[in-house]
Amino acid sequence: MIKELEKFEANLRSRGLRVTRTRELIFREIFSRRAVHLNAEDIHRRLRAGHKRVSLATVYRTVNLLVKSGLVSAVDLGEDHSHFEPESQRPAHGHLICLACGRVLEFSHSGIQEEIERIGKEKGYELDKFSIQVFGFCRECGKK
Amino acid sequence: MIKELEKFEANLRSRGLRVTRTRELIFREIFSRRAVHLNAEDIHRRLRAGHKRVSLATVYRTVNLLVKSGLVSAVDLGEDHSHFEPESQRPAHGHLICLACGRVLEFSHSGIQEEIERIGKEKGYELDKFSIQVFGFCRECGKK
DNA sequence: TTTAATGCAAACATTTTGCACCCTG
DNA sequence: CAGGGTGCAAAATGTTTGCATTAAA
Numbered sequence: 453m454i455k456e457l458e459k460f461e462a463n464l465r466s467r468g469l470r471v472t473r474t475r476e477l478i479f480r481e482i483f484s485r486r487a488v489h490l491n492a493e494d495i496h497r498r499l500r501a502g503h504k505r506v507s508l509a510t511v512y513r514t515v516n517l518l519v520k521s522g523l524v525s526a527v528d529l530g531e532d533h534s535h536f537e538p539e540s541q542r543p544a545h546g547h548l549i550c551l552a553c554g555r556v557l558e559f560s561h562s563g564i565q566e567e568i569e570r571i572g573k574e575k576g577y578e579l580d581k582f583s584i585q586v587f588g589f590c591r592e593c594g595k596k
Numbered sequence: 597m598i599k600e601l602e603k604f605e606a607n608l609r610s611r612g613l614r615v616t617r618t619r620e621l622i623f624r625e626i627f628s629r630r631a632v633h634l635n636a637e638d639i640h641r642r643l644r645a646g647h648k649r650v651s652l653a654t655v656y657r658t659v660n661l662l663v664k665s666g667l668v669s670a671v672d673l674g675e676d677h678s679h680f681e682p683e684s685q686r687p688a689h690g691h692l693i694c695l696a697c698g699r700v701l702e703f704s705h706s707g708i709q710e711e712i713e714r715i716g717k718e719k720g721y722e723l724d725k726f727s728i729q730v731f732g733f734c735r736e737c738g739k740k
Numbered sequence: 741t742t743t744a745a746t747g748c749a750a751a752c753a754t755t756t757t758g759c760a761c762c763c764t765g
Numbered sequence: 766c767a768g769g770g771t772g773c774a775a776a777a778t779g780t781t782t783g784c785a786t787t788a789a790a
Contacts, residue, residue, distance in 0.1 A: 470744060470789050492780080507747045512780060528672060532755085533779055548721055559715050564708050568730055571703050576735035577692055584728050586712055591720035614764055614769060636755080651772045656755060676780085677754055 456483060456523060456538065463521040477504050478514040482524055482536055489527065489535040489547075489556055529556060530585055546584035552593035559586075600627060600667060600682065607665040621648050622658040626668055626680055633671065633679040633691075633700055673700060674729055690728035696737035703730075 460479055461471045481487060481495045490498070492515060496508045515536050518524035526534040529549055544565060548557040561584060572579040588594075604623055605615045625631060625639045634642070636659060640652045659680050662668035670678040673693055688709060692701040705728060716723040732738075 468744090472745065472789070474746070505747090509748080509781075510746055513745085516781095548716070548719055550721070551724060557719055557721075559719065561711070561715075563711050567705070567707050567711075568728075571705075572692070572730065572732060575692055575701055575703065576738070577694070577701075577730070577732040578738040579730065579732040580695060581732075582728060582730040584712075584726060586716065586721070586723065586726040588716055588721040588723040588725075594720070594722040612769085616764070616770065618771070649772090653756080653773080654771055657770085660756095 456540070460518065460521060460523055463523070464517075469517070474506050474510055475514050475517070477506060478511055479518065482515070482518070483538050489529065489537055491531075491533050491535050493533075495536070528583060528585060530587060546586060548586045548588065550590040550593055551587050552589055555590050557590070600684070604662065604665060604667055607667070608661075613661070618650050618654055619658050619661070621650060622655055623662065626659070626662070627682050633673060633681055635675075635677050635679050637677075639680070672727060672729060674731065690730060692730045692732065694734040694737055695731050696733055699734050701734070 457476065457479055460475075464471050464475070477499060478495060481498055482490060487498075492508060492511050495515070496506065496511050499506050499511075515524060515526070518536070519526050523539055524536050525539045526536055527547065529535050529547055543560050543562065545558040546561045546564070548559055549555075564584065565582075568582055569579060601620065601623055604619075608615050608619070621643060622639060625642055626634060631642075636652060636655050639659070640650065640655050643650050643655075659668060659670070662680070663670050667683055668680050669683045670680055671691065673679050673691055687704050687706065689702040690705045690708070692703055693699075708728065709726075712726055713723060
């Protein structure tokens with residue numbers, strides 16, 4: 453995670469942008485071990501809970517920087533706002549979302565990735581990225 | 597398409613709702629052969645172009661009814677609004693979206709569907725639906 | 741000390757909703 | 766003619782932006 457932070461700072465410097473305390477705070481929130489799929493409001497709330505005063509506008513500006521830098525990805529969980537997760541080096545994955553409780557499980561999809569690459573080639577597309585959302589009822593919610 | 601319209605009307609009646617001219621107009625726009633992935637504004641604009649005065653609010657209310665009835669699905673093409681397409685009986689499909697020109701190609705994903713069902717079972721989820729968005733550059737845009 | 745970063749409030753884009761009036765059944 | 770449907774404007778929601786002030790380098 454420290455390594456990721458250094459990458460972010462290097463990325464900022466290489467673009468002539470500044471390394472600020474506020475940006476580091478937001479970075480740390482997204483990369484914190486307890487964080488999972490936070491949205492902008494979540495990040496803002498958690499910072500305030502830690503007595504760090506950062507405006508929501510700056511949270512948005514910073515997550516946009518992080519997404520551009522490739523260190524964070526914006527994920528769509530079927531809600532009307534984005535969620536953010538560290539891009540890191542772990543394998544690409546899809547999200548399994550419970551329609552009842554909202555719980556989100558990740559699953560790796562290497563098999564699917566191959567199939568998508570095959571389809572892309574067939575259609576003449578130069579692929580960039582893809583995302584998969586699967587909706588259903590988790591074990592607990594399904595019982596009821 | 598007439599069959600689908602009858603289903604919609606039956607669905608309305610079975611729920612104690614009314615079959616109105618406005619609802620039929622919106623239905624026909626979404627199901628028209630030339631229509632592909634229209635968003636609410638598109639539907640509204642096309643109706644006005646055909647000299648049918650319908651408010652945007654009613655377009656939203658009606659697409660919501662159609663989605664609830666299962667006859668239309670709301671699809672996410674990575675923009676900040678939903679697009680609507682007839683659910684119909686054709687096989688489920690994903691969308692291949694060009695990052696340069698926005699062109700959308702559909703692809704069938706029966707192989708992927710099996711893989712997702714396997715994953716759902718493994719995680720104890722009772723599956724409902726899933727969606728896949730693939731982003732890249734189409735043949736024309738990729739050349740440049 | 742220069743110029744980017746930030747906070748605040750206003751602007752934006754999409755979608756929903758309250759209410760008075762209209763029309764279907 | 767009762768109760769749902771519609772248009773309109775306002776509200777709600779998530780996100781971006783203009784501007785004056787603060788702070789990094």
